[in-house]
Amino acid sequence: MSFARRAALTGGLLALGLVACHKVPYTGRRQLNLIPDSIMRGVGKSSYSSTLSSEKVEKKGADHDRLVKVGGKISKVADQPKYDWSFSMIDDDETINAWCLPGGYIAFYTGILPVLQNEAGMAFVMGHETAHATAHHGAERMSQQLTLIGGLAGLEIFMANATDLEPEKRAIILGALGLGAEVGILLPFSRTHESEADVIGMMYAAEAGYPPEESIALWDRMDMVASSNIPAFLSTHPSNDKRKANLKEWMPQARKKYDRHKQGGDTTEVVWPGLETSGGKKGRPR
Numbered sequence: 001m002s003f004a005r006r007a008a009l010t011g012g013l014l015a016l017g018l019v020a021c022h023k024v025p026y027t028g029r030r031q032l033n034l035i036p037d038s039i040m041r042g043v044g045k046s047s048y049s050s051t052l053s054s055e056k057v058e059k060k061g062a063d064h065d066r067l068v069k070v071g072g073k074i075s076k077v078a079d080q081p082k083y084d085w086s087f088s089m090i091d092d093d094e095t096i097n098a099w100c101l102p103g104g105y106i107a108f109y110t111g112i113l114p115v116l117q118n119e120a121g122m123a124f125v126m127g128h129e130t131a132h133a134t135a136h137h138g139a140e141r142m143s144q145q146l147t148l149i150g151g152l153a154g155l156e157i158f159m160a161n162a163t164d165l166e167p168e169k170r171a172i173i174l175g176a177l178g179l180g181a182e183v184g185i186l187l188p189f190s191r192t193h194e195s196e197a198d199v200i201g202m203m204y205a206a207e208a209g210y211p212p213e214e215s216i217a218l219w220d221r222m223d224m225v226a227s228s229n230i231p232a233f234l235s236t237h238p239s240n241d242k243r244k245a246n247l248k249e250w251m252p253q254a255r256k257k258y259d260r261h262k263q264g265g266d267t268t269e270v271v272w273p274g275l276e277t278s279g280g281k282k283g284r285p286r
């Protein structure tokens with residue numbers, strides 16, 4: 001985008017009172033976000049239904065029930081009164097992935113369950129994905145790409161009908177939301193966003209009553225499956241060693257939260273055994 005166009009766009013949005021400086025929860029990082037959250041929630045809602053329409057979603061069963069249980073706890077802690085929380089378990093053993101769209105639209109693939117291994121692992125990953133939404137990471141990235149999709153008008157069209165947008169523009173939006181691999185546009189979250197989502201995710205899980213140490217154990221297990229097949233587009237991610245070091249730094253704070261809120265029973269008891277160490281799986285949570 002040229003400087004003149006960027007200035008005009010920002011000026012127009014400022015005139016509408018839409019430019020907001022947000023503060024990210026826990027880390028306190030300030031971010032400039034041009035897109036109102038109401039629009040992002042609308043984009044999340046339409047992206048959710050269009051993405052799920054081509055997947056096999058489990059409507060019942062033990063895995064589904066556990067997802068809803070963990071979802072209830074994480075969503076309570078995330079404290080987003082305007083979110084329309086939804087939790088879908090996608091029956092796809094080949095995909096090691098999970099995501100949360102703005103508005104609280106969450107999906108887990110059955111392929112990730114052996115890596116999560118237990119309820120606390122699921123809570124950390126859900127916290128991490130939820131943090132991408134509540135810390136406005138998609139909106140921050142989309143703010144940089146507004147003109148590519150025709151500005152706010154493009155977003156509004158997308159909201160009205162997820163299919164009523166040219167495929168390339170649709171791909172740009174989904175890419176910014178972290179669904180890029182599904183649609184061919186590869187737009188990984190930055191190292192800053194990933195580290196931030198790890199910290200917030202661990203805090204959410206701890207406050208929901210799950211032991212924060214499980215976040216580090218989870219990345220250890222992720223190492224076991226991912227070392228042989230980390231996709232190239234994840235190359236900008238922090239290494240798992242860096243992620244663990246970052247989590248350890250915040251661990252004392254998380255531990256305090258956990259001590260205040262810990263649940264009865266052992267949430268690290270193995271629920272999903274059978275972690276495979278061979279390659280051949282695609283994706284992983286971003």
Ligand SMILES: [Zn+2]
Binds near residue numbers: 128129132193194286
């Ligand atoms: Zn992530």
